[in-house]
Amino acid sequence: MEIVQVCPRYYPYMGGVEKHVREISSKLVEKGFRIKIFATDPYIKSKYTEENIDGILVKKFKSYAFQDTIYFSYPLLRALKKTRADIVHAHGYRALPMLEAALAKDTNKAKFIVTTHLGFSKMGKWLYKIYNPIFGKLILTKAEKIIIVSPVELEELPILKSFKEKLAIIPIGIKIPQIDMKQKLIKKNKLTLIYVGRIEKRKGIGLLVELMKKLDPGKFQLIIVGSGPYRNKLIQKIRENKLDNLSYKGKISDKELQKLLFNSELFISLSEYESHSVALTEAMSYGVVPIVTDVGGNKHIIDSSSGFLVRYPVNVDEIAKTLNLLSNQREIIRLKALKARKTVAEKYGIHKIVEQISTIYENAVINR
Template identity: 35%
Template sequence: MKIAQICPRYFPDIGGVETHVKEISERLVKAGHDVEVITTDPTGRLNKRETINGVKVIRFRSFAPGNAYYFAPQIYCYLKKHKYDVIHAHGYHAFPAFFTSLGKHGGKFIFTPHYHRRGHTAFRNLLHKPYRFLGKLIFSRADSVICVSEYEKKLVESDFKVAAKTVKIPNGINLKEFENLRRPEKSLNRNTGKEKHLLYVGRLEEYKGVQYIIQSLPELHNFQLRIVGKGPYETELRNMAKNLGVEGRVEWLKDLTRKELLKCYADADIFLMLSSYEAYGITVAEALAAGTPCVVAKGSALEEFVDGENCIGIENPVTKEKVAKALREFEKEERKGNSRIDKTIMDWNEVSARIEKQYIQN
């Protein structure tokens, strides 16, 4: 089959949608399909056309103020001139999916919204209300809607009345990477006198909640924080750490190799993801697979990881006090994480196979 994957950004950009599209596209190529990723580059610095691991990548310049929207009507024009057996659009919260719904002709149209219901800032949230009318068009034209969690599926069905079209196929991880990952023997007991290492992996945006981890550090004298990622909120987070006098206890990393990132997961005592809006939570799944206990914010798909043992949840609204309390509970109960991978976490090979099945179903 000739397959087009349309998304706001693609590798080397990082994020949940970017990871999802990359993982399934490369596997679809290995399965014998001709795959094109049609995406945007607001910077104009990346190659307009290239092939990455067998996947043809086409990038159009986009208008993306504040790293949002990714307005690129060129996608509509391109799709009008080319035919595909399957067009798979990703991301409700940016314009490429909308232009896809207008430009697609013939073939099957699959939509994975990665839907949060709300915008990531007050201004973006305000724009969500008029955008809902455009969003309904995407859902109405889609032959199938793939949701990555039960939480997202319920939101989509409630807001767009498309229960007959929806199917749940979770995000995945590369399970083999974690089979022989060596994790140091650790204990979170406060009496060991050793420093405890906190980890956050993801984009640096306000809605991700990294600020609450930094704000809790003055109350947690034996904790260090490692932040892996980049984004528009980085400068403010760095200034916050400096003003609170904890900049010496925060390590900032970005553009790590996969091997380096896996080591970060294994070396951490606790992984935190306090995001307000998540359709799944790939980094939480990876941390759990690495045997690292997690603290997440409730109220989104992250809550589906909470089991009270390897992953505990913080009620919204998240505050520095709630974060400090949760971390002290981890110390008190001496959680060491689970060395066995949760059976509910799916491998990308299975995810890709399930999506491929959606492509060929009538």
């Protein structure tokens, strides 16, 4: 069975959608599926490029990009119309490649599957009031199956409720690392907090700086990992406040991130919205206890036994108070770390997720 995965961007650009597509694709190949990746790239000069990544053919098509969110590519649309794949699986409702895949369906005759990946959009909600009833309805009508990554997406996109018979909730899967939890949980003098994600204002990066100003550098350190438009502002704030207990690492390799997660006790994110945070579940898989806002899908991932949900809008003083208590109650961290890792292993292991996706593919082809 041949599957074309369609996503806005692809490796080495690695947002949450792109990482998900790469992970499931490599596992699907192991199960015997023939996979191709169709993505866009606003920086290439030719109509498209081809390369082999993880043993998979990846075609990137020249596109026009708006705010690094919306990608329109006419070469991609033409390629989708010509494909003879059994299934076209498009990812990212709020990026135009999914719409292009829907428009190509009547020509290529492939079964059309979508995974919405709603998350946060830089586009104003007013624009989606136009997009949803016209283009969104077209996408969802043409889809054989609609995969949402969290129940919260039903609230975020009410039009989904009109397509309940097509819906499947399949969260984003992650690899569960093999780590020595006894070694990890050895008590250290300082508690290490880590944030991994986009460096932008709506992710609460400024709040993290304010938080570290209130914490004793001898007891706490924060490591921030990622890139984004708030990067220069973050560096400026660190310098202005002379925060020796806050380290900005920027974009790092997977191996470096794995090492940082293993050596961190607490994952912190004060974001204004999350649909399904891969950074959160990956941190939990390393036994890193989450402290996250009670927004979007976060409350579907953790509870009081595996982490801390912080009410949004955030009260930085309250978080500082909680952290100071935790520095003297390490047993709480140990118990939550074990529970966090167990929760993720049971619910979000990549093999379990790929089994569910492959079943959807097989059923779609049977009904072809």
